[in-house]
Amino acid sequence: GAGVSQSPSNKVTEKGKDVELRCDPISGHTALYWYRQSLGQGLEFLIYFQGNSAPDKSGLPSDRFSAERTGGSVSTLTIQRTQQEDSAVYLCASSLWDRPYEQYFGPGTRLTVT
Amino acid sequence: DQQVKQNSPSLSVQEGRISILNCDYTNSMFDYFLWYKKYPAEGPTFLISISSIKDKNEDGRFTVFLNKSAKHLSLHIVPSQPGDSAVYFCAAMSVGGTSYGKLTFGQGTILTVHP
Numbered sequence: 001g002a003g004v005s006q007s008p009s010n011k012v013t014e015k016g017k018d019v020e021l022r023c024d025p026i027s028g029h030t031a032l033y034w035y036r037q038s039l040g041q042g043l044e045f046l047i048y049f050q051g052n053s054a055p056d057k058s059g060l061p062s063d064r065f066s067a068e069r070t071g072g073s074v075s076t077l078t079i080q081r082t083q084q085e086d087s088a089v090y091l092c093a094s095s096l097w098d099r100p101y102e103q104y105f106g107p108g109t110r111l112t113v114t
Numbered sequence: 115d116q117q118v119k120q121n122s123p124s125l126s127v128q129e130g131r132i133s134i135l136n137c138d139y140t141n142s143m144f145d146y147f148l149w150y151k152k153y154p155a156e157g158p159t160f161l162i163s164i165s166s167i168k169d170k171n172e173d174g175r176f177t178v179f180l181n182k183s184a185k186h187l188s189l190h191i192v193p194s195q196p197g198d199s200a201v202y203f204c205a206a207m208s209v210g211g212t213s214y215g216k217l218t219f220g221q222g223t224i225l226t227v228h229p
Contacts, residue, residue, distance in 0.1 A: 043158070045216045093157075100146075103215070
């Protein structure tokens with residue numbers, strides 16, 4: 001079956017602009033996760049959704065970051081007023097609600113802020 | 115405070131031999147440990163996981179061993195193949211409270227398998 005898909009695969013934006021990153025999880029996976037990998041850094045957890053709700057938003061780096069999920073499926077991660085330090089690969093993963101220890105990742109969106 | 119550490123940045127192995135990738139952790143509250151493989155420009159690929167109540171889990175060529183007293187786990191790949199060459203990440207998670215589903219990753223180990 002289809003895996004996790006993300007769009008766009010690459011995004012170049014100017015500092016100060018807003019960007020939206022999209023994630024389409026595996027069908028039937030009610031849990032969805034966002035991570036990012038900055039240059040030379042490990043993978044960093046941002047936020048997770050169980051259905052449409054996000055119990056813990058404390059992993060988001062600043063209030064310029066927000067995420068939503070509607071219909072229990074597609075999720076968007078929005079970064080407002082992008083800064084150069086936001087440049088990273090943003091990865092989305094999904095899992096069955098009761099198997100968070102089997103998270104399947106999408107290919108990622110490479111964001112470059114110039 | 116790095117809760118999950120992979121102290122070897124790289125490992126080189128001959129095809130057909132065993133690859134052993136190591137990972138240490140500091141948080142005794144972790145409930146599950148996972149291993150991922152990552153090729154350049156792709157997302158991580160889930161390989162295998164182990165519950166903290168077990169000490170071994172096997173899936174084909176991949177076996178993960180967990181030593182809770184030492185807070186150490188390892189991934190064994192037998193036999194190693196050139197296609198296994200990738201970056202391997204160890205990750206850990208708790209299922210309690212707001213940490214549910216949050217994976218904490220190590221820095222990764224680059225595995226190179228020579229033909």
